[in-house]
Amino acid sequence: xxxxxxxxxxxxxxxxxxxxxxxxxxxxxxxxxxxxxxxxxxxxxxxxxxxxxxxxxxxxxxxxxxxxxxxxxxxxxxxxxxxxxxxxxxxxxxxxxxxxxxxxxxxxxxxxxxxxxxxxxxxxxxxxxxxxxxxxxxxxxxxxxxxxxxxxxxxxxxxxxxxxxxxxxxxxxxxxxxxxxxxxxxxxxxxxxxxxxxxxxxxxxxxxxxxxxxxxxxxxxxxxxxxxxxxxxxxxxxxxxxxxxxxxxxxxxxxxxxxxxxxxxx
Amino acid sequence: xxxxxxxxxxxxxxxxxxxxxxxxxxxxxxxxxxxxxxxxxxxxxxxxxxxxxxxxxxxxxxxxxxxxxxxxxxxxxxxxxxxxxxxxxxxxxxxxxxxxxxxxxxxxxxxxxxxxxxxxxxxxxxxxxxxxxxxxxxxxxxxxxxxxxxxxxxxxxxxxxxxxxxxxxxxxxxxxxxxxxxxxxxxxxxxxxxxxxxxxxxxxxxxxxxxxxxxxxxxxxxxxxxxxxxxxxxxxxxxxxxxxxxxxxxxxxxxxxxxxxxxxxxxxxxxxxxxxxxxxxxxxxxxxxxxxxxxxxxxxxxxxxxxxxxxxxxxxxxxxxxxxxxxxxxxxxxxxxxxxxxxxxxxxxxxxxxxxxxxxxxxxxxxxxxxxxxxxxxxxxxxxxxxxxxxxxxxxxxxxxxxxxxxxxxxxxxxxxxxxxxxxxxxxxxxxxxxxxxxxxxxxxxxxxxxxxxxxxxxxxxxxxxxxxxxxxxxxxxxxxxxxxx
Numbered sequence: 001x002x003x004x005x006x007x008x009x010x011x012x013x014x015x016x017x018x019x020x021x022x023x024x025x026x027x028x029x030x031x032x033x034x035x036x037x038x039x040x041x042x043x044x045x046x047x048x049x050x051x052x053x054x055x056x057x058x059x060x061x062x063x064x065x066x067x068x069x070x071x072x073x074x075x076x077x078x079x080x081x082x083x084x085x086x087x088x089x090x091x092x093x094x095x096x097x098x099x100x101x102x103x104x105x106x107x108x109x110x111x112x113x114x115x116x117x118x119x120x121x122x123x124x125x126x127x128x129x130x131x132x133x134x135x136x137x138x139x140x141x142x143x144x145x146x147x148x149x150x151x152x153x154x155x156x157x158x159x160x161x162x163x164x165x166x167x168x169x170x171x172x173x174x175x176x177x178x179x180x181x182x183x184x185x186x187x188x189x190x191x192x193x194x195x196x197x198x199x200x201x202x203x204x205x206x207x208x209x210x211x212x213x214x215x216x217x218x219x220x221x222x223x224x225x226x227x228x229x230x231x232x233x234x235x236x237x238x239x240x241x242x243x244x245x246x247x248x249x250x251x252x253x254x255x256x257x258x259x260x261x262x263x264x265x266x
Numbered sequence: 267x268x269x270x271x272x273x274x275x276x277x278x279x280x281x282x283x284x285x286x287x288x289x290x291x292x293x294x295x296x297x298x299x300x301x302x303x304x305x306x307x308x309x310x311x312x313x314x315x316x317x318x319x320x321x322x323x324x325x326x327x328x329x330x331x332x333x334x335x336x337x338x339x340x341x342x343x344x345x346x347x348x349x350x351x352x353x354x355x356x357x358x359x360x361x362x363x364x365x366x367x368x369x370x371x372x373x374x375x376x377x378x379x380x381x382x383x384x385x386x387x388x389x390x391x392x393x394x395x396x397x398x399x400x401x402x403x404x405x406x407x408x409x410x411x412x413x414x415x416x417x418x419x420x421x422x423x424x425x426x427x428x429x430x431x432x433x434x435x436x437x438x439x440x441x442x443x444x445x446x447x448x449x450x451x452x453x454x455x456x457x458x459x460x461x462x463x464x465x466x467x468x469x470x471x472x473x474x475x476x477x478x479x480x481x482x483x484x485x486x487x488x489x490x491x492x493x494x495x496x497x498x499x500x501x502x503x504x505x506x507x508x509x510x511x512x513x514x515x516x517x518x519x520x521x522x523x524x525x526x527x528x529x530x531x532x533x534x535x536x537x538x539x540x541x542x543x544x545x546x547x548x549x550x551x552x553x554x555x556x557x558x559x560x561x562x563x564x565x566x567x568x569x570x571x572x573x574x575x576x577x578x579x580x581x582x583x584x585x586x587x588x589x590x591x592x593x594x595x596x597x598x599x600x601x602x603x604x605x606x607x608x609x610x611x612x613x614x615x616x617x618x619x620x621x622x623x624x625x626x627x628x629x630x631x632x633x634x635x636x637x638x639x640x641x642x643x644x645x646x647x648x649x650x651x652x653x654x655x656x657x658x659x660x661x662x663x664x665x666x667x668x669x670x671x672x673x674x675x676x677x678x679x680x681x682x683x684x685x686x687x688x689x690x691x692x693x694x695x696x697x698x699x700x701x702x703x704x705x706x707x708x709x710x711x712x713x714x715x716x717x718x719x720x721x722x723x724x725x726x727x728x729x730x731x732x733x734x735x736x737x738x739x740x741x742x743x744x745x746x747x748x749x750x751x752x
Contacts, residue, residue: 129357148363152353158398159349161678163607170608172591173600173623173667195607200652203350212325212352213343214412215367223369225362 008056011090011233017236018139020127024119027241031115035262037104038252040111046244047118055125065125069117086266087142101266108263129154135228145218156200163199166190175190267296270420270450271318273591275333276315278310287313288475294336295420300451300464302483305471305689306497307658315422315477318452319343338420338450342413347427357383357400357408358393364415382411386441401560407441408549427457429684431560431713434557436460456687457500473497481562491522499688505716508692520550520705524675529580533563533570533731540566543579543733546726548676550706553698555718556711558728565603565712568678571709572600583675599669601679605661609653614645614664617653621671635671643667643697659690666694670701677701679710683717695721 034040052062084106086099125247133151135140170176171191178188260266272294287310295301295318303311316322320337323330344349355437361379370378379393386407397405406426413421423442427435439460442451451654455461470493472481477495479486487494487501494501526548533541535738541563548554556564569575572700573591581588588594602608611617618639622632638644643663648656664684669677677698683691699721702708709726712718718725725736 077499113734130355148353151355155352155355155398163604166602166607167606169569170602171610172574173572173595174608174610174620175595176610191610195609199606203347206345206347207353209321209325210343210345211353211363213319213321213345215416216363217367221369223372223375225359225366225372226377227372238373260607 007058007125010054010126011236012050012122013056014081014231014233015126015237016136016228016230016234017127017132018228019230020123020237021136023238023241027057027119028116030245031112034112035108035264036252037108037111037258037260037263038256039248040108040115041257042113042248042252043245044115044118046241046248047115047122048055050240051118051122055122057125069114069121072117073110073114076113077106078239079106080109081106087219093126099162099212100154102222104258104260104266105263131228134224134226138224138228139230144220144222148211152211153204156207160196160200163196164192167180167195267298268334269294270297270338271452272334272336273317273332274335276330276335276379277332278313278322278328278330280328285474291475291477293469293477293480295450295452297419297450298448299467300446301318301453301467301469302458302461302465303452303454303469303471304458304497304499305475306473306496306499306689309471309473309497310425310475311471315343315424315452315454319420319422338418339417340416341418341420341422342418344406344409344413344421344424344426346428348373348402348409348429348751350719351409352397352405352412355397357388357390357395361393361412361415362410363720364412368416378415383408383412385414385445386411387444401434402430403437404719406430406434406438410438410441410445411679414445416473418449420452421446423451423453423455426521427455427460432715433559439464459500459502462502470494498687498691500688501512504688508720512615514684522550522705524550524584524705524707525582526676527580527582528706531570531579531581532577533566534576534578537576537686539731540575541728541731541733543567543726546733546735548724550700550705550707551719552707552723553702554724554726555722556709556726556728557713557718561733562728563733564728565680566731567726567733568600568680568709568711570677572598572678596672597674598676598678599672599674601665601669601677601682601687603680603682603684605665606654608665608668612647612652614640614651614653614656615649617664617668618671621668639667639671644693659686659693662686662690662694663697666697674706676707677711679708681711683712 002133031040031043034043052059055062063094080107081098081102084099084102086097086101086103088100089097090100090103091098130151134149137147176191178184272292274292276288276291279285279625280287291314303314305311309379313322314330316326318337319329319341321343322328352360354363358376358379361382362375365375365378376393383390383393388404388407388411388511398637400408409426421442425440430438435457442461443464451464453461453465462483464565465483468479468481468483469477470486472493473479480492491501491507493499494504495507526547528543530539531543531546532539556567558564566575571578571581571594573588573594583594583597586593609617611620615636618636619632627635637646640649643666645656645660645664645667648660653661656664666679668680669679679698682694682698686694695717698708698710710717727734
């Protein structure tokens, strides 16, 4: 069954995919160096606005996609909150020892995880994979060999999902029970992965031959069906995060939410 | 006429094998010829096609030697598997990929793409259509369109319809006839009924890759019937031949009557109703052909009967109500379309032994039963091989053997003769027939109207998930696209 995610086009879709990728990569690194929880919490609003209102996908789907990331938020922050080290105890019960320090650190980590998740999802929801690879070839000079291999590889995924279902059915019909011992799990993994891999390797090989039969070569000289350019949306995107970062820094300086400025030095 | 493609004294050897595939093979093709290569499975027809195009050794590294050769100036190659010849997700992008490789300016692409699509009869509203929503026949026509973008002088077809239903097969050959009138066409194909009137030269190979006949169809067919039969080639009239040699046995009376009853039976996929049966019955000795177009719900019907899908309504086997896979697993065997996905062990022997080990049969009984099965299915010499090392026909036989190892009352099969040559097809059908005659019920999805005519006792026709029961003796539901033309 084909999986499709129909959606509206927004300005995020019109950004050059390479620009989007580079900006997001920079933000990923930047977020890594934020240690002030005031900045971190305020900064989360930026990606949240884009993710919630500008991806062009229906709100229901956005909420659905958010579920696993809320779980990531809860699990990363809670493990730090419940078991982290600290001196000023707020709550104590058996192994659980919530301190002010661990609470801040946990919240900080959780927000970092959720910012990553929102940035990543926003990118995935607003970027066509084909256009991404065309842009990487044109703007970032990626070798077409790799770009087209990736695109061909992506086509294999739905086929593999179908085969996985077929193997699952076959194992049920053949009366192979999944046992949950170490050796049982190992043999199930083998039972699924060997047929899947053998089918996929052969299919990948056949696709490669078919691509060469269509005169695909190592040469970088080729024309492009999609020509991607830079546009004002790229500037808008850069400006959005640039200005937002400045705004966050100044607000957090003047009106701090928490009395802590660095979670490492608690 | 000028020669467009030729080899003189071609020798070719696959790494790891001892024998040469071709020994000093010489052949040549003139411009505009329409040639069909025939031969038993594994005789090297496809390999020859790849060598003629230069895919061997340029893309596929197989050592070869020749005294002289001519490669066509431009050529296109259409492969067998519709799912493994595209690298882009959308139809227009796939053709554009070829145009990009040829460095066609971007401005000309949309025009070329719509021209090529209409040339192969793919009249899409928007060429930006997802390839994975296409039927097999549409995919193969897209493959032809993208190959035509190369403006080829010679077209190579490597069993382009092996994985298609009759409707798709006809559409492909109609397209080829339309577009290739002025081109050289070299075809490898098992199902030749629809190409034969297009062909003006046939080359027949034996199992060792030597040419045993080369000439026009009128010369070759009458004089080489026995070879065709021996090598399992689908030649025109193969079914008439088969009928005259097969002994037809009337369905005998069975001491043990088995019976399936379906009443208001509904099958679901993802909570959606995909299958409805008002009333249907099957008894011992029934061979039920499940017919219908691709996607009509034939597989859904089989998966519902083996209870891998959610169902509702009455479903009884020998008076016992069936509600889950557990209830039916001892009564029914299942043969999947792709045999490889069905194998769960590392040797042919284990593949059969596993059924007996599950029932805790003694080692002796198990050994004996497995040996019997291996003998029956002509797999005794392969008992220590990995199932993946078997040939196409052997894999198919093993998959049927695994399904009947437990001697189930009902055997469900999903297009078991798909992509098999005539020899393998008849071998499987005969095994099934003897199983039916020993009082079992066979329910088999198939496209082949010959199989229905010769073997089926009843037809369950599926149209958009709605099943209607017909007696096979009555006229077979031959839809326009399903009729064989000879």
